Amino acid sequence: MSNLAIAQTEIEIAGVQEFLGKEIPVIEGGFGEGEKVVLAKTIAEIHGVRPNDIQSLINENIDEFEEGIDILDLKNSTDSIGSLLELGFTKQSIANSKNIYILSEQGYFTLVSLMRTEKAKELRKKFRREYFAMRKQIKEHKPSCIEDVLISSLQEMKAIKQQLNRATHHALSAKAEVKEIREIVQLDTTSWRSETQTLIAKIAINQGGFEHINLLKSESYELLNKRFGVKLDTRLTNKRRRMAEEGVSKSKRDRLNYLDVIEEDKKLIEGYVAIVKDMAIKYGISKN
Structure with missing residues (x-):
């Protein structure tokens, strides 16, 4: 487990998660304690495009992103090359990159909304269900597979919905x-x-x-x-x-x-x- 100090909170590399047959890093923090984030490089891998294409798409539509809420630029937010290496970047890729972006859940959906393809639409829904929607696993009771995590999340959502339904009976005028x-x-x-x-x-x-x-x-x-x-x-x-x-x-x-x-x-x-x-x-x- 590694830590990267940027912005208001630390980024925690919590492990890896399988998605569409790929092992992608599970990263939390940056925009808020315990919040999941995703590397622009990972988004490129998921969508089968070059990282430079994702970076260009972001830079061409930078007005759509709120810095510190939707997006953070690690290249210009930290002086530690070692921390970036731990995220899977090489020294050469760091040197050649103008920006190294991470995105919050809101930032990810802003980015994917700019990708006008059916594949982007499909992956947007799938990635939300299988990555952002999952709660942090409790180490003592860590589920054995992604299906267990999804079941746990759905059960939690059902409990919340029941609480909301009860609260409706006591609503004000x-x-x-x-x-x-x-x-x-x-x-x-x-x-x-x-x-x-x-x-x-x-x-x-x-x-x-x-x-x-x-x-x-x-x-x-x-x-x-x-x-x-x-x-x-x-x-x-x-x-x-x-x-x-x-x-x-x-x-x-x-x-x-x-x-x-x-x-x-x-x-x-x-x-x-x-x-x-x-x-x-x-x-x-x-x-x-």
Whole structure:
């Protein structure tokens, strides 16, 4: 078991897991304690494409990913080559790589949603069931095979569903429920970026899956443009141009997204937070 210190939490290489006849690393952390993550290199292996193709797809659509929530660049987040070697990279591949990405579950679904193929659709569902959906195994009672893990996960989901059904009988009136939702989705200005993106992910799940994230993000930005009479794309272009004039590297400029533009204007922050709250109420996000 190895540890790699990056971002807010450590990455833990917990072992390997068989998927489609391949042994892939089981990695946790980076975006939050115990959260499963996946290497872009592993995604390439699963989908039968070159790692460079996955890296190019990410870089060409970098605006779709929120750094620290959807994606992390290990190449630019750690100085330890040894840690990257433990993840299966060679010294040559590390030296030749501009970026070495890991993705959260939300980031993985954002990436796969950009891959418009039937195979991507099939693998998206399968990978969620057999990788991200599995709970961390308790060492003292470690299941002997993936079927045991899936059965355990389904049983846990069934128990949660039963609890939710019981809770329904004690639900408040519609007016009180709306009031509760408003309280739940209150966001503060210090953590608005991560909390709004997390809330959008919850809305996506409520709508059927993480593949809805990009549409929901687009909806939130369009509403902000209309309500405040702004053009986020123009502001983003101008911000990148200013940074270029200041000598900021192209890779850093490319990582900018609409949230970076919103962050510069307090009124836009307040407006965007209000819009995401309204979307949560519109799409029926509740405390449970």
